[in-house]
Amino acid sequence: LYLVFLVVVSVCFLAVGYGIYIVKDIPSIKVLKNLENKPASSIFDANGQLIYLIVPDNRVFVQYSKIPKHVKMAFLAAEDADFFKHGAVEFQSLIRALLKNVIYGKVVQGGSTITQQLARNLFEDHSITFHRKIKEILYAMSLEREHTKEEILDLYFNNIYWGKNLYGIRAASLYYFAKEPYLLSQQEQLLLLTILRGPNYYIRHSDLCMKRYNLLNEILFKKGIISKNVYQNNKMWTYNFEYNKLSIIPPSV
Numbered sequence: 001l002y003l004v005f006l007v008v009v010s011v012c013f014l015a016v017g018y019g020i021y022i023v024k025d026i027p028s029i030k031v032l033k034n035l036e037n038k039p040a041s042s043i044f045d046a047n048g049q050l051i052y053l054i055v056p057d058n059r060v061f062v063q064y065s066k067i068p069k070h071v072k073m074a075f076l077a078a079e080d081a082d083f084f085k086h087g088a089v090e091f092q093s094l095i096r097a098l099l100k101n102v103i104y105g106k107v108v109q110g111g112s113t114i115t116q117q118l119a120r121n122l123f124e125d126h127s128i129t130f131h132r133k134i135k136e137i138l139y140a141m142s143l144e145r146e147h148t149k150e151e152i153l154d155l156y157f158n159n160i161y162w163g164k165n166l167y168g169i170r171a172a173s174l175y176y177f178a179k180e181p182y183l184l185s186q187q188e189q190l191l192l193l194t195i196l197r198g199p200n201y202y203i204r205h206s207d208l209c210m211k212r213y214n215l216l217n218e219i220l221f222k223k224g225i226i227s228k229n230v231y232q233n234n235k236m237w238t239y240n241f242e243y244n245k246l247s248i249i250p251p252s253v
Contacts, residue, residue, distance in 0.1 A: 062170035064154040068182055070225075071169070071189045072153065077223050078193060078216050080114040084149050088115045088140035115140040118156045162192070163199025172199075186230060187237040190216060213239070 076083050082090070090113050112120070119139035120132075143152060162172035169192065173181040177188050184192070194213040195202040202209040214235065221231040 060168060060170040060174065061158050062168070062181060064150060064157070066180075066182055067157055067169060068184065068189060070186060071181070071184075071193070073225050074190065074216070074220055075193055076114075077220055077225050079117075081223075083114050083153075086113065088144040089113060089137050112136070113140065114156060115143050115152055118152060118159065119143060121160055122155075160196065161199065163195060163203060166199075186226070187234055187239070190220075190234060191239050210239070 116136050119136050123135065123139060143155075147155070158168040158170075160169075161167055162169070164175060166172050166175055169181050172192055173179055173184055173188075176192070177184060179188070181189075191209075191213060194209060194216055197212070202212065217226075217231060217234045220226045221228065226234070
């Protein structure tokens with residue numbers, strides 16, 4: 001009995017020590033409260049066409065209200081339909097994803113909520129380890145305690161990686177289409193959401209990009225987010241990135 005007691009106490013001490021270690025390793029939420037839109041410098045050609053945007057850390061912030069409503073609806077439908085209903089972590093989805101991954105012997109499904117995705121992106125640790133997952137969950141919980149759901153979506157759209165060393169939907173919109181987010185067509189909006197899971201990968205593999213594009217288009221139609229007419233127009237659309245029209249470079253260049 002004494003031996004069992006010692007084992008239990010040791011395990012408890014180890015668990016507490018591990019918890020303290022993880023908490024110390026999690027970035028402060030207070031930093032997010034002070035995020036500001038850093039000034040950007042625009043350079044135009046002789047015809048008034050914007051050709052360079054010089055910005056700090058490759059981010060160009062946009063107000064949540066300026067992000068197209070359709071982008072937000074489509075994003076939630078595709079990534080986390082119950083975002084406004086559950087907390088920071090959806091444990092049923094986590095367990096379901098874990099079981100599916102065990103059955104297939106590889107990672108075929110993720111169980112992360114949008115808040116968890118934001119947490120992972122903010123502390124920039126993409127390693128596939130138990131330690132990283134615990135950190136992600138704890139950080140996601142901190143985010144939900146300190147921010148409203150709308151604020152979390154705002155942080156997500158302004159900080160998520162969109163390929164080409166770009167962060168945030170406005171930087172991506174300006175770079176890939178030389179347009180502000182609110183000027184994007186529904187097809188261009190859908191394409192940005194298409195590449196979000198792996199921007200550089202999908203840009204290099206146009207066939208897989210269009211396969212995922214059509215999959216998302218199908219999901220949005222079945223969920224009633226888009227009409228049959230929009231669905232058909234999306235299917236017939238051929239994408240063409242025009243990112244050569246705009247270069248986003250850091251101010252040190």
